[in-house]
Amino acid sequence: MQNNKHRPVYLNLLAIHLPITGLVSVLHRVTGVLALLLVPAALALLQRSFEGESGYAQARALLASPAGRLAAVVAIWLMTQHFFSGLRHLLLDLDIGVALAGARRSAAAVFLASAAVTLLAAWRLL
Amino acid sequence: MSARDLGSARAGLNGWLAQRITALYLAGFSLFATLRLLLDPITDYPAWRAWLSGGAMRLALAVFLLTAIVHGWLGVRSVLMDYLHPGGWRFSASVAVGLGLLALALWSVQIVFWDLRP
Numbered sequence: 005m006q007n008n009k010h011r012p013v014y015l016n017l018l019a020i021h022l023p024i025t026g027l028v029s030v031l032h033r034v035t036g037v038l039a040l041l042l043v044p045a046a047l048a049l050l051q052r053s054f055e056g057e058s059g060y061a062q063a064r065a066l067l068a069s070p071a072g073r074l075a076a077v078v079a080i081w082l083m084t085q086h087f088f089s090g091l092r093h094l095l096l097d098l099d100i101g102v103a104l105a106g107a108r109r110s111a112a113a114v115f116l117a118s119a120a121v122t123l124l125a126a127w128r129l130l
Numbered sequence: 131m132s133a134r135d136l137g138s139a140r141a142g143l144n145g146w147l148a149q150r151i152t153a154l155y156l157a158g159f160s161l162f163a164t165l166r167l168l169l170d171p172i173t174d175y176p177a178w179r180a181w182l183s184g185g186a187m188r189l190a191l192a193v194f195l196l197t198a199i200v201h202g203w204l205g206v207r208s209v210l211m212d213y214l215h216p217g218g219w220r221f222s223a224s225v226a227v228g229l230g231l232l233a234l235a236l237w238s239v240q241i242v243f244w245d246l247r248p
Contacts, residue, residue, distance in 0.1 A: 050241060
């Protein structure tokens with residue numbers, strides 16, 4: 005493959021209009037990578053919760069602290085956004101909602117659904 | 131470079147399929163565990179331990195943790211392949227992520243099979 009060194013490169017991210025379908029797709033990756041970064045913290049918390057009555061109480065207290073609640077809400081947004089956009093990808097694999105209008109509607113539905121779950125969680129936890 | 135140098139096409143399909151299968155398990159287990167905890171909240175240590183250390187649930191938890199790590203590997207792999215050039219940082223980044231995920235997998239096994247032992 006011969007690259008043309010003089011080909012025009014135009015990647016002004018502020019000038020590129022990202023459609024809602026593209027935003028869902030990018031966020032699926034971003035939330036996935038962020039969720040993976042949270043795995044060590046989640047495993048540490050899980051392990052602590054199995055270390056006797058005191059470990060369990062510590063894990064609960066950590067989650068119930070203001071910082072813990074905030075982290076939980078952020079994690080819930082990450083996971084629900086990734087869950088719903090993943091579900092959308094699986095449906096697209098089955099050729100469901102591939103046409104542009106449907107793809108835009110399902111992308112909007114993903115944002116609404118994850119926002120609804122996150123707001124509900126924030127209302128209960130914060 | 132000819133198409134032959136790009137490797138087996140089936141290997142890519144296997145990864146694609148594994149990503150979908152792991153996604154289904156992760157979604158199913160997450161949904162089940164979330165609903166279980168919301169409908170009948172666990173409030174003390176004996177109940178928490180009893181819920182997760184029972185035979186089937188313990189195995190399902192182990193599969194969930196390992197599946198999450200495999201799914202994470204497949205996802206990060208496609209991100210690295212898209213944004214890092216071959217031969218450059220892609221190899222080192224893949225090795226680093228792979229070793230990190232291997233450590234997480236061993237840690238998960240330790241949690242389920244040692245910390246959660248009956």
